[in-house]
Amino acid sequence: MKLNEINDNEGATKNRKRVGRGIGSGSGKTGGRGVKGQKSRSGVSINGFEGGQMPIYRRLPKRGFNNIFSSDFNVVSIGRIQTAIDAGKLDGKSTIDAAALKGAGVIRRIKDGVRVLADGELKAKLTLEVAGASRTAIEKVEKAGGSIKVLAAAPAAAEG
Structure with a gap:
């Protein structure tokens, strides 16, 4: 041919x-x-x-009404983070922030930051650095022996 x-x-x-x-x-x-x-x-x-x-x-x-000042967060559950750690995509010993979650494929793109919710179970001791977290998520992380640092960029998103 x-x-x-x-x-x-x-x-x-x-x-x-x-x-x-x-x-x-x-x-x-x-x-x-x-x-x-x-x-x-x-x-x-x-x-x-x-x-x-x-x-x-x-x-x-x-x-x-369309609020032009509203923040658009990536919502990530604790269970999703634990699944990524179990799969070996995330290192549970280092600080987990938005860039680490993006690198692990947990979130697709970094918007105005990451907000952690309490859905799922947490076994690992984590150090999280996020834009916001629910009260129950903070309690679950601290109960597992970890800590959450809520960044000052989004103070309104720290509670709820």
Whole structure:
């Protein structure tokens, strides 16, 4: 076999429709677009247009509030951290922070920090350095003999 002999399987590719090539072709003159009007022309952008009627996105009232100052935390449970330690992805003896969790594949990306929740069981003695933790998570870590240092960057997230 030579490079110039390679071709697609039969029916794998389809020739594009060449429009506007005379009335004998069946798709000449208007090129399958019908007659006149906005849609027959190029550069049409009418998504959401309802023919002069007030569009639905303007008829419905605005709802809610988007707080631009809110923090977006990665939520990690104690059980998930313990699973990563058991699998050998995390070193339980060193300080565990957001970068260590990302390196272990526990979180995908570091947002505004990591918030630890108390879901699951903890066997290892851990030193955590996180943006926030629930009260029960702090109790569980301290009960296992570890410690949690809540970073000052997110003081509002320290409790709850």
